[in-house]
Amino acid sequence: MQNNEGLFNNYPLTNNLFDEVFSSPGKVQDYYQQLISNFDTITASEYQMMNESAKKSFLYQGITFATYNQNPKGVERIFPFDLFPRIIHQPEWDVIEKGLLQRAHAINLFLHDLYHDKKVLKDGIIPKELVFSSGNMLKEMNGFTPPGKIYCHISGTDLIRHSDGNYYILEDNVRCPSGVSYVLANRDAMKRTLSRMFKKFNVSYVFDYPAALLEVLQSVGPKGVDEPVCVVLTPGIYNSAYYEHSALALKMGVELVEGRDLFVDQDFVYMNTIYGPEKVDVIYRRIDDAFLDPLAFRPDSVLGVPGLMSAYRKGNVSLVNAPGTGVADDKAVYAYMPEIIKYYLGEDPILKNVPTYRCDVESDMKYVMEHMDELVVKPVDQSGGYGIFIGSQETKESIEKEKALIKSNPRGYIAQPIMNLSVHSTYIEKTEKFEPRHVDLRTFTLIGKDYEYVLKGGLSRVALKEGSLIVNSSQGGGSKDTWVVN
Amino acid sequence: MPIYNISYSTQNTYSALSKESVLEFLVSPTKNDTQEVLESSFEINPDTPSYVSKNVFGFESIRFRLKNQPEKIEFKYNAIVDKKEINPFNFLPIPYEEEMAIIHSDSFGIDHFPFLSFDKYTRIPADYSCPVMQEGESVYDFLKRINQFVNTQLTYDSSITDAYRKLETTLLDRKGVCQDYAHFMLAILRVNKIPARYVSGYLNQGDSIIGAGAIHAWVQAKIPGVGWIGFDPTNNLLEDFHYIKISHGVDISDCPALKGVIKGTGENYTSYNVSVKEQIKEVNQ
Numbered sequence: 152m153q154n155n156e157g158l159f160n161n162y163p164l165t166n167n168l169f170d171e172v173f174s175s176p177g178k179v180q181d182y183y184q185q186l187i188s189n190f191d192t193i194t195a196s197e198y199q200m201m202n203e204s205a206k207k208s209f210l211y212q213g214i215t216f217a218t219y220n221q222n223p224k225g226v227e228r229i230f231p232f233d234l235f236p237r238i239i240h241q242p243e244w245d246v247i248e249k250g251l252l253q254r255a256h257a258i259n260l261f262l263h264d265l266y267h268d269k270k271v272l273k274d275g276i277i278p279k280e281l282v283f284s285s286g287n288m289l290k291e292m293n294g295f296t297p298p299g300k301i302y303c304h305i306s307g308t309d310l311i312r313h314s315d316g317n318y319y320i321l322e323d324n325v326r327c328p329s330g331v332s333y334v335l336a337n338r339d340a341m342k343r344t345l346s347r348m349f350k351k352f353n354v355s356y357v358f359d360y361p362a363a364l365l366e367v368l369q370s371v372g373p374k375g376v377d378e379p380v381c382v383v384l385t386p387g388i389y390n391s392a393y394y395e396h397s398a399l400a401l402k403m404g405v406e407l408v409e410g411r412d413l414f415v416d417q418d419f420v421y422m423n424t425i426y427g428p429e430k431v432d433v434i435y436r437r438i439d440d441a442f443l444d445p446l447a448f449r450p451d452s453v454l455g456v457p458g459l460m461s462a463y464r465k466g467n468v469s470l471v472n473a474p475g476t477g478v479a480d481d482k483a484v485y486a487y488m489p490e491i492i493k494y495y496l497g498e499d500p501i502l503k504n505v506p507t508y509r510c511d512v513e514s515d516m517k518y519v520m521e522h523m524d525e526l527v528v529k530p531v532d533q534s535g536g537y538g539i540f541i542g543s544q545e546t547k548e549s550i551e552k553e554k555a556l557i558k559s560n561p562r563g564y565i566a567q568p569i570m571n572l573s574v575h576s577t578y579i580e581k582t583e584k585f586e587p588r589h590v591d592l593r594t595f596t597l598i599g600k601d602y603e604y605v606l607k608g609g610l611s612r613v614a615l616k617e618g619s620l621i622v623n624s625s626q627g628g629g630s631k632d633t634w635v636v637n
Numbered sequence: 638m639p640i641y642n643i644s645y646s647t648q649n650t651y652s653a654l655s656k657e658s659v660l661e662f663l664v665s666p667t668k669n670d671t672q673e674v675l676e677s678s679f680e681i682n683p684d685t686p687s688y689v690s691k692n693v694f695g696f697e698s699i700r701f702r703l704k705n706q707p708e709k710i711e712f713k714y715n716a717i718v719d720k721k722e723i724n725p726f727n728f729l730p731i732p733y734e735e736e737m738a739i740i741h742s743d744s745f746g747i748d749h750f751p752f753l754s755f756d757k758y759t760r761i762p763a764d765y766s767c768p769v770m771q772e773g774e775s776v777y778d779f780l781k782r783i784n785q786f787v788n789t790q791l792t793y794d795s796s797i798t799d800a801y802r803k804l805e806t807t808l809l810d811r812k813g814v815c816q817d818y819a820h821f822m823l824a825i826l827r828v829n830k831i832p833a834r835y836v837s838g839y840l841n842q843g844d845s846i847i848g849a850g851a852i853h854a855w856v857q858a859k860i861p862g863v864g865w866i867g868f869d870p871t872n873n874l875l876e877d878f879h880y881i882k883i884s885h886g887v888d889i890s891d892c893p894a895l896k897g898v899i900k901g902t903g904e905n906y907t908s909y910n911v912s913v914k915e916q917i918k919e920v921n922q
Contacts, residue, residue, distance in 0.1 A: 464693065
């Protein structure tokens, strides 16, 4: 099946890990068969050339992001892209899609309840302290109902595949999830570089995402506005996802604005244009809650628009996502998501949660303290892979340090068993060979008024460092085009 | 039925011209069962368009957006307020056991989000032993006790100009102004599961009452089966018809008289003046 010079020659399989491509040495999963035979006709040097040209096209298009890890000022990098795509088989995808929609609907019902009757707390489904102490429950949203009762229009749910072959939800991202522009860019690069091969496959398309997003924005416009003016609000060029903000605005055909381009008068929002002020009805904001309005939240924010929250609460402008959604993607609340789905929908969750230990529960804390070397500890209020502690990879000394940290703030941490993220054949430039690397999947779900949409596939993020489990782009991860095929 | 003439004026000076700024004044007395605004007016110099906006708790503020802001801005607000002479402390408390059952019920705590929460203004430092309700002590008795307790624990110091002091700082130097007294009392009440809110307003000051020439701050606490009752720990008084409420919120961050967002590099200096005069007295003289 493989020739001797093939890119997949001597491909190493790891025990106890689910390999997305190879079910056993030399044995390819059925739905990868056609793809592998196509790639097997490519030589290593040909592949290297294609890889280079794909990389250049990212750089020329300015498809970059910034990381804050080592350099506080941020370093612009291209998002490493692997030409060998990941395939998700249609029957499996159908289940994922259903599960994502179920979760998104449950989260919206949960948020509406939290900001109104709070039945979920009164019925004891979730301890009230957990929600009230999270800091993400905004009093500014208390009693307010956004159009269509939708709080979370855009969710970026992260999935992983464990060694048992099942998909698990790793975390929910319902504030300002990013990454979708890379899905679109990856697909473009794929089509441009391997156009003839791509045409042979009936791959579900992704280019309808911007249109779907615009549909969602327009569906939640203020009452009585027939053709709402929508804008994308960005923190500006120094934000790590600025490329994405500009790409989405461009593809939707709406204005990309910064806070200084907008102002509020009589509780209406206007943008300054060369033709004078124009009323804005829907804001797809990519600014965190705390910076949205210096009169309502952080007074030192220069990114936001003074008076925006009053205009919002008056119903004169819609914000997407709504402020205060962060209470639903808090990692401690995540542990209760299966109960939340059952409570609001009366259904069993379609997609499983990773078992989660909450350090503020005494018995959980005890377990965590005794099993640090088998667990991944995460701060509940950080995103982007910052602050993650993987017990098995740490020294005794640093485990003790982490323990003390957890004890000083039990509410601040959760722990999960180390999930064996599946691996996927990934081209490694150094060895000029395909090697297994861990992958996860960021999915994108949209909810509008009488409208729902799941991007087919999503962003497969690859941990490029051998053995690494951290796939976040901010931590040096790469990505793959993801194909849903029958 | 005392009728009060209230005036609030402020002068903001800036060391440099700023490009754009938004000023928000939360100084208008609110309308409720015990008070009514008969007349109100405001002016700003230089003349600037304004609008009235409601905050999350329903209180109205006046907002201005200034372009190329001048070095000096003056704002004057006047109102005539009719205050009912109701004694809010003339109530029948519910039986003690019932009161405790409500205070300790989950739903009571849930319904009063966010007036039971803690932040930098209302978090009691870990090493401070917070007073707790005694066995058999009613909520009302406890409130009166804490009102006095806070009053005696702090020394009023009008030289403090920072309106946004953390409770930690206040407890360190045992000094404060009305905001600090209010935050300290809020903190103790919330630890004891009594919903409590920060109140800003005007105080018709007699000679011995602290709070002259400034917007005053006090506390309202929820007594189960009765409602929100006001306490002024700065003066160890209960809220009566001398207190004219502007707004309430979780803490000072919801209730400052002036919020400003200024885009520019200059320094900003604010001075203000408040006066409350009772009309009836003048007529009687």
